Amino acid sequence: MKFTCEKSNLQEAISIVQKAVTGRSPMPILEGIFIEAINNELRLIGSDIDLSIETKINANIIESGRIVVDSKIFGEIIRKLPNDEIAIETTENNSIIITCQNSIFNLIHLNADEFPSLPNIDDDMMFVIPQSTLKNMIRGTSFAIAQDETRPILTGILFEINDKMLNMVALDGYRLAIRNEYIDTENSISAVIPGKTLNEVAKVLEDTNEIANITFTTNHILFNLGVTKIISRLLEGEFIKYSSIIPQEFNLKVTVNKQKLQNGIERASLMAKEGNANLIKLDIEDESMVITSNSQLGKVREEVAINLQGTTLQIAFNSKYLLDVLKIMDEEEVVMEFSSSVSPCVVKNKEKNNCKYLVLPVRLAK
Template sequence: MIFTCEKQKILEGISIVQKAITGKSTLPILEGIYINTNKSTLTLIGSDMDLSIQTSVDATIIEEGNIVIDAKIFGEIIRKLPNATIKIETLENQIIKITCAKSVFDVVYMNTTEFPELPQINENLKISVNQNILKNMIKGTSFAIAQDETRPILQGILFEVKSKNLNLVALDGYRLAIRNEFLDTDIDMEVVIPGKTLNEVSKILEDVDDIVDITFTNNHILFNLEKTKIISRLLEGKFINYNSLLPQEHKLLVNINRQELQNAIERASLMAKDGNTNLIKLDFQQDNLIITSNSQLGKVREEISTKLQGEGIQIAFNSKYLLDVLKNVEDDEVIMKMTSGISPCVIEEKNNENAKYLVLPVRLMR
């Protein structure tokens, strides 16, 4: 195998496929990047069996071949080479020679026979989404993925195509995040994708209108970008019926400036560090909201102007859960809907119907 490639191009490819290499595998071969050359294409693959990423890089192929090389050392070498053309060729005794300007590295490589083949996915049945829309949807839901391993299904995001809508849903027992977008398709399906996969997908997606094609099988999902394919196994099991968790009515509706609310909660949470509850109290009155927190560290009181419809309520929250929502909302104003001090709070954007969040309150000891 012999090829030449611009440093920046191969470095970009390495950083994409490295996202699939966790370093936790018991198989040494999965610590490596699979490199394949044929005709005019250089292909790189990284995999941890659950997640595989393949990307193609523009290169001049002099001699075809394939190898697996340790991802960490290969990435470090390429990163530190001068910004020039790199030549890579295989020598005898499983040695690969990397030459760039006056730098020459001889590195041991691995045989490709043990590297797992990528799952075969029929790409006939597919949906297509704009990269920037999907990236935004993942960002707006992934913070609500469960970290607790006792319920594996909640460590994923529900990816639901239903009634010409794409819905992404995440919940962890304390909060629920829903994002949806119109999708011109007659396909109806639902799968649960590991949160780790979608976080890596969102890092690869760009803030552009370019399309990403998405294909499913019973066990895997494929995200196909122009030069990159991301294949992930799906989580087994049935996701919780999230619609049943959303309150159908409310007794109080509050219009509030998102940034003011976020700033006030961030300040109030400075005094809520006692224990892990991050407890803050919200007292909704006719024209204002009073936020308080007290602990062994001291106490704080914040006041914000609001527009309230209904009767006032006193309610308490873990400030982290509210802040996670507010940091992922794009609108300047949010609407909070509540029924009582012990029932869930629904948060929506005033001018965007495509996002909905639910946060459970903390019960206060009377």
């Protein structure tokens, strides 16, 4: 194998496929990056079996071939080389020579035949969605994925298409996040994608209207993003019937400026960090919401103007859970619906009906 290519292109391709190389696989070959040189193109793959990422770059292929090189050391070498053309060729003794300007590295490579092939995915169940839309939907739900492995299904995001509507849902027992967007398809699907996969997909997605092609099989999902493909195993099991958790009625409704509320909660939570679960209290009155927190460090009182429909209420929350929701909402005003001091609060946009968030309150000792 022998080829030349631009350092910047190779470095970017390595950083994309490295996202799938965890170093935790029982197969040592998966600590490497698979590289195939053919038809003036370089194909790179990183994998940990559950998640595989493939990308391609243009290169001047002098002699075709395929190898596997250690992901960490190869990535470091390429990153530290000058910004110029790099030449790579295989030599005797299972090694490659990497040359760039005055730098010459000799690096051992592994046998590419031992690298597991990617799952075969045909295009029966294919959906298209703009990359920016998908990126926003992942951002709007992934914070609510369970970090605890005791219920593996909750470490994923439900991807559900019905009646031309795509719903993405995540919940961790303390909050629930739902994002929905129109999607032009007659197909319907319900699958749970690992949160880790979607967080890596979001890093590769562009903020453009370019299309992401999504294909499902029984056990896998493929994201085809032009030159980059991401293939992931799906999570097995039944996702929680989330619609039954969402309150259908409420006693009071608060409309509030999102940024002012976020700023007030952020300042109040400075006092809440002292080992008491980031606890803040909300006193909802006619025209204002008073946010308080006290700890051994001291106390704080913030007041935010609101528009209230309904009765007054005192309720407490873990401030982190409210802030996670507010930070990813993009409208100027948000609506909060409450039923009682022990029932979940529903947060949604005032204008656009494309998201719904549920946050459980903290019970206060009387």
